[in-house]
Amino acid sequence: MKNIKIIEVKSEIGAGTRGASLGVEAIKIAALDFMSNFFVHFPTETIETENKLLFEPIESPYAKRIKGTLALYERISKSVCETVKANWFPVVLSGDHSTAGATIAGLKMARPKAKIGAIWIDAHADLHTPYTTPSGNMHGMPVAISIAEDNLECKVHDLDDNTIKQWEALKNIGGISPKVLPEDIVFISLRDYEKEEEALIKQYGMKVITTNEVRRKGAEQVARAVFRYLSDCEYIYVSFDVDSLDSSISKGTGTPVTNGLREREVEDLIAKFMQHRKICCFEITEVNPTLDKENLMAEIAFNILQRSVNVLLMN
Secondary structure, three states: OOEEEEEEEOOOOOOOOOOHHHHHHHHHHHHHHOOOOHHHOOOEEEOOOOHHHHHOOOOOOOOOOHHHHHHHHHHHHHHHHHHHHOOEEEEEEEOOHHHHHHHHHHHHHHOOOOOEEEEEEOOOOOOOOOOOOOOOOHHHOHHHHHOOOOOHHHOOOOOOHHHHHHHHHHHOHHHOOOOOOHHHEEEEOOOOOOHHHHHHHHHHOOEEEOHHHHHHHOHHHHHHHHHHHOOOOOEEEEEEEHHHEEOOOOOOOOOOEOOOEOHHHHHHHHHHHHOOOOEEEEEEEOOOHHHOOOOHHHHHHHHHHHHHHHHHHHO
């Protein structure tokens, strides 16, 4: 039976819309509304945030609040690393997706010689860099950080020395770079990305499974295909951004996109993933209750969290 530890990251400094830092508490409120005592069962660690930076002027326009992001990466990667080394299974609940690169870093720091794969369930590729970003928001960059990619071929911005220094430090957290190889990432329900990100997906031949493919083949077949594709990886991390769900149901998130997955499709798919012995960490991110009605997004996220953890415990 897996020992599960919950790591809470109530940070939103990487997002462009305010409110994601309240997502973790919203998921807990959903548990209470369902009269579930889920959160009583597992030890929880809360990571100190840098949300105070939201009230300060932005220093790096192409990597907003990167200084705070770097501080978070050091804390989160250390926590995840220690959790894994102590033979716990980390379940990470994060505000915005920027910190997922720190989760991956922690997994790699705990298993430096292992090949790590990532299943990225998200409407977005998160493959931007400070050199290519249209927004400067760090939650569009965690995959690029994890694969240590600058994408200078598609460069549109010149960076100041300080931003470059902090960006290099982010990519090299834990003294290991890259943490994951581009060919060891599987995108699921990816449908909203810029040409700079598309260039990297094509350059590396990165694996993309569309919403329609999930719908057509079903959870069992998709999961089998993913594990076949990642068969060389010893450990696999699953990151679930709630905006992978269709915008008709994912109103409580900063960047909803049409043609997404249905709640049941995501639930079935993640449950199938969780049955596999190589899965070493699960993350849920980008719930923003300030954009929601009646906490619906957090309720959906909680249902997925609870079922996923139940499957983990049974396997």
